[in-house]
Amino acid sequence: MTSVFDTLTKEQHREVNRQFSLFSMGAAVIIPEEELKAKIAGSILTNKPLRIKLGLDPSAPDVHLGHTVVLNKLRQFQENGHLIQLIIGDFTGRIGDPTGKSAARKQLTDEEVRRNAETYFRQFGKVLDMSKVELHYNSKWLAPMQFEDIIRLSGQITVARLMERDDFEARLAQGKPISLHEFFYPLMQGYDSVVLESDIELGGTDQQFNILMGRHFQEKFGKEKQVALLMPLLEGLDGIEKMSKSKNNYIGIDEHPNEMYGKAMSVPDALMHKFFELATNLPADQLQKLKRDMEDGVLHPRDAKMLLSRTIVEMYHGAEAAGMAEHRFQSIFQQGALPEDMPEVRWPGGKPVSVVELLTALKLAPSKSEARRLIQQGGVKLNGAKVTDTQLECTIGEELIVQVGKRSFMKLRAD
């Protein structure tokens, strides 16, 4: 039997291997690997781009770093000439969950779906070249389907196969109800791949079942089967749960550079390399060097984390904003450890006040003379910077952190 690889030139062979190792990088599972390679080879031989599918839930349009794991992978495909197919699952979103048993899924209006999709696309533009992306709403082919079509679709899948999905299996075992209509979600997602003739579908590892439905239905409907390329799930800042808006453990790609930098600095050490690999666009060789340096102790975890934070801010706000965020973070936070639960106080902004007066007014010093003594001893910091001049006046801008000794902090906000 001849294979597609036999007809490749040496140069084409190298190109197949280059793309294959690039696309495989960081992936958790590829089902099946050899088909991915064959598809890349076919694409190079015929000079036709591969169709790379990503399905999107229209109900949660705030994009965070957890989402960018697949977006970064899509960008690699795009940069190598392949075609990105984004599918908004508006049909699912418009229907919602009729049983009301899953609190997470509420019925969306057409208008909400459209607006959420626009929010998505604007944010995706920070990672992908949206002018080269195909956009699809699956209501286009799902809404007009009639009972007869649905019976035919349902005839191509067994109940036992659907029950294999982890959450269905667990709920049935626990005696928790599964509404019949929930079986349609994987069916719809699978049928989308039939309609769009996708070559590869991307998703997190939690999407394995649904993405394999695409392979199943493509085969049943006489199409070439797509490859499932599953990326690891990125944990959130708590280091435990999957990053998600509902857990409030996320870094949103629309967040302010300072906020983004600060959040990235709180990534647990154990997850740092994972964040480098999945949430940045650093090239493979640099990632390897970073990993080695961290393991050898050549690179201090704090420095590594600053590089991570700067890289992430730079990806979404540019180099200048990243530099400013880093500088600010250093000046405020890095001279000493700050507690997370500082008391906050409102203070009239824009009006100069002497530091001595400030300390007594805030009851951080019992008297003006004591306040002066504290300054002279080097025990007072403003925004992390030691105060040495007992005559110093300051003006409260947006925010000022006042520190006395090692343990007393107060955050002032301009009124």
Place this chain on the structure above:
Amino acid sequence: MTSVFDTLTKEQHREVNRQFSLFSMGAAVIIPEEELKAKIAGSILTNKPLRIKLGLDPSAPDVHLGHTVVLNKLRQFQENGHLIQLIIGDFTGRIGDPTGKSAARKQLTDEEVRRNAETYFRQFGKVLDMSKVELHYNSKWLAPMQFEDIIRLSGQITVARLMERDDFEARLAQGKPISLHEFFYPLMQGYDSVVLESDIELGGTDQQFNILMGRHFQEKFGKEKQVALLMPLLEGLDGIEKMSKSKNNYIGIDEHPNEMYGKAMSVPDALMHKFFELATNLPADQLQKLKRDMEDGVLHPRDAKMLLSRTIVEMYHGAEAAGMAEHRFQSIFQQGALPEDMPEVRWPGGKPVSVVELLTALKLAPSKSEARRLIQQGGVKLNGAKVTDTQLECTIGEELIVQVGKRSFMKLRAD
């Protein structure tokens, strides 16, 4: 709490009880009995007929006595002023089984469905007054349903509930595949009751699950729930399996009177009373007397079976045909026991032949003298009637059964 019964007059109360005991007669299960009684009472109070539903599979239009069990029950409702709703499941029949795993269900064309339905209705006319029956094809409301409607319908039922159906449960336990689309059959049947606002649905006990789906969906869609009135399944002539065309153990209501009478005579003794109760229209008091007489030995089983056979033929072909079929049966079969597997021989019809010649030609006697001796000893019968004249000539009409001694039989058919 006041109930519907409190507002009934004494006379109306009696009428409710009369109808209730009539409709309950012979039923295997009524779910729930008290709702049936309340519905009858409501109908009498408001002077509105109850809507009695029967669903029909359009793929097997040959009506046999097994079907008449529910038809006879429908007739009782009809004779008491209630409205019969017959539903042809043409939508199901038109779609067929896409997996091809159930050999029984093949896809029907619109034309076949229509023709089968007509065949049904013509036969039903022998039991029901078809001018007072509502006819429905469920494709009318099922075919135009779109994905959104189906999702909504499916959201009203759980997978666990569907899995409770005996055959699904058994197949899953045995690892046999259930196609997802098979779940739609009970859904469709249930939804039919929502659309038609049926008060009572009739069926065999094997329809309990599907009929209860009607109650379930009516409730979910805010309708009054129907009552399930389930009739016992009538065994076939083998006395074991449910009567069905595929088992060839049936008495068709379109069959020739002679065939029908003969088949009815072969009903096993143990099932005779069940046939009387479920397959005839004899009134309750006569049924009770028959049962008593059979149990007391006052009525010989053969005489009871002749009454059964005559009653059945009379129901579908009239009294005269029944009398003729009985007379013919007696003259042929009842002088001696006939084996079922007689050898058959073709013989030139319409031409007289002497019995002696016949016996030797058929090798029922080794010689003419021996043939004569057998006749003189009374050992030869034609169609059950003893031959005494050794000179007798006979002409083969349609069929002639020749018997020599107790064990040798031969059936001659005119050529």
